[in-house]
Every structure is written in C-alpha cells, then in structure tokens.
Amino acid sequence: NQTLKYGAERIGKRTDRHMEHWRNYGLGQFIHWGVYAIPGGHWKGKYYPGAAEWIRSWKEMPKEAYDELYKQFNPKQFNAKAWARQAKDMGAKYVIITTKHHDGFCLWPSEFTDYTIANTPYKRDIIKQLVEAYDEAGVDVYLYFSIIDWNHPGYRAKIETEEDRVAYDGFKEFTRKQLLELLELYPQTKGLWFDGTWDSAWKEQAAYVSDLDKELRAMIPGLIIGSRFRPDDFGNRHFDANGNMMGDYEQGWERKMPNTIEEVHGNDWDCVMTVPENQWGYHSDWRGHVKTSNELIEMLVKAVSLGGNFVLNFGPDGNGSIREEETTIAAEIGEWMNSNATVIYNCGHLPWEKQDWGYYTVNRKTNEKYMVIFNHPISGMYKIQTPDKIKIRKAYLLENPSGELNIEACGENKFIVHYRSSQKQTKPVVIVIKTDD
C-alpha cells in the first residue's frame, strides 16, 4: 500500500443515516434535459447515430449553430409537478437531474455565465421548479453536474502550455463557484452526481478537488458524492492507487451491471441505465433495442439483489414532454412496484447461492427473504441452497400470503419449493420465504 494524500476517505461503507437512507432507495430516476433536446439527434435532416446529448461533438453539427440553439429554448409543455408525479408513481425514491451537461448550458440562472436558462425565451429557473416539485412529491433530489464544459473558454481536456494552465485555473474557480451556487440555491439537494471527469486536465487536480470536495460536503450535512469526482495523487478515479474506492458509492456501472457480489467489492453502488441502447438526452429516432419494462424490472431486482440502486433515465423532448415510450415504461414499472416494492425498498444482498429461477433480496430491517422469479422451471420446482444450518420453514406467494407452498427438504441445506402458476405469468412473481435464522 502506498501513502496517498488524496486517496480514499475511508475503507468500507459510509454508515451515517444519510447514506443508510440512500442505500435503501432501490429505484431512482435520471433526467437528462437541455438544449440538445431541441435537435433531438438530427441536424439539417440528417440522423445523428451517437448519444443525443453529445450532438455538439458531431462533425456534421457546426459548433456555432449549436451554440445559438438556446435562443430557441422555450419548452411550453414543461410541467415539473407532472414529471415528479410520474416518477413517484413509478416508485422512484430519488431523482438525479442534469443541471449542466458537457455542452455547458445551465438549466439554472447561474451568475457565472450567460449560457443559462435565464437568457432563453423561457427564462425561468428549471432546476428550482424541478427541485421543489420532486421534493414536494417526496422524491429525494440529487444534482448531476458535468465538469466538462465545452462552452467555457477556460475548459481544457489537457494542460500542455502555461496558457492552458492559467486558463484552467480560471475554469476550476468557475466550476467551484457554480457548485457552491447550486448548493446555496437548492439546499434540498441530497447529493451530487458528477460526470465528465475523465480529462487528464481534471485528473491532475487531486489537491484542488480534495479541498473542493470538503467545501461542498461542509455546505450540506450528509451530502453524498460518488466515486466519479475526485482523482487521487496519481489521477485515479473510482478506485485509488491502493484499490480503495473513493467517494461514497461506486459510480462506474453506466449502462452495465455487475453479475456477482464479488464485483462490487463490498461497496455501495448505483447502476444508471437507458431505455434505448445509448440515448440519455432526447433523440427522436431510437434505433436498436429498446428495453421492455420486464427487462428493466429484472435489472432493478438484480441491482438490489447485489446491494445497489438502479437509476432509470428519462430524456424529455425540446418542448418539455416526457415521450410516450418512457411514459408507458414508467406506468408498467409502477404497476409492478405497486404490489412488489416490498422486495426493493430497504432490501439488499442475501448471500445464498444464486439460482436459475431469478434473484433473492432480503429486507435489511426485518430480515424477510424474497425469491423474485423471472424464469419458471417447467418442473415447477424452485431450488434453494441455504448456508449451513438455515432451514426453510415456510414459503408463500407475496400476492397470496395464506396459500402456503409445499417445501421439500432434500438433505443438507437443499430445499425445493413446489409452485406451478395457474395462469400465464407476464410479470415477475415473488415468493416470500421464512427461515429459522
């Protein structure tokens, strides 16, 4: 192990009540919204194959044309309360909202740049409306902030000259002032979700970012910041040179998930996921595979079964409307969550052998255990292998607590629950198991 000045703040999980609350969310919503929603993945009739929020980097998109688009931004359909209601009905316990993406456009009236919502035809503070609406709906608010800022003259991907260094020093102060401003303006914020910290320019700023991290945390008690913010002494993010996680949870699972508990290294973590293959901002022409609500529910349950949170992305269009596909997904997930949230909220990893029928989750407070079934064996036999001495006493469908299922004890810690659904199952089924531990 090396002695690091700017490595991991702690070994092991944060144990305070703020982090405990975060750990028990299960399901969150990501909102990616900004000027990029106006072109929606097209320019002059041409289709942009990349992620819509990156369209400014597309060679077919003239930078000066993109940088004028904010003068058209006037989302007449925008209704923060409706978005918050939809998220609440889906079962999301928290939301992560883009304040500023890589293009540098600020959805709040920042005093440190003119490239903000205040200078659009819409004028009003989007972040304020969203923070208040979600907070009022009981959905905790987290703010996404991109360190990359293509609009700011002092931004650099790398520092190569003395001129770069001076410019980047100014950019760092600009970044710091914007972050302090966000926490000052929206103190309801429970955490910051940083992105765009992979540039070498940023990764060389361990000392500066360490001080900024402390300054931000001092502003809001319990503030939660993931592993994608600070670089260590050698420019490592997420895990320092000694392999210890930096920040309060691992923020590396973007459009991907761990498969085993070993891959999460005993840390808290979140998985952020898109409905299409790779669109965060609004793209009017989703191509490739668009995930169904069943696929997304399985990802949610898998995340919780491995001790993480699952954050599903929504990309509203340039008028401020949530698109139909996302509205349908939110409703279908919400319908399942209505009768099955018990296996998500306050639940985590049960260290029993993974079986083919699906995933276990366990309630961290009650120790109640759940089998969430995605694959029904044609045998009607659901195998359980428990750790030593743990016996299964009882099993029943969450939706029918009085109908006990037949349990066959098959020797050393192996049990078979017999269940054959009477009707065609189109959604995951939950079996509650009672043990004598």
Ligand SMILES: C#C[C@@H]1N[C@@H](C)[C@@H](O)[C@H]1O
């Ligand atoms: C790459 C990249 C960014 N990280 C995701 C969370 C989106 O913001 C995407 O643009």
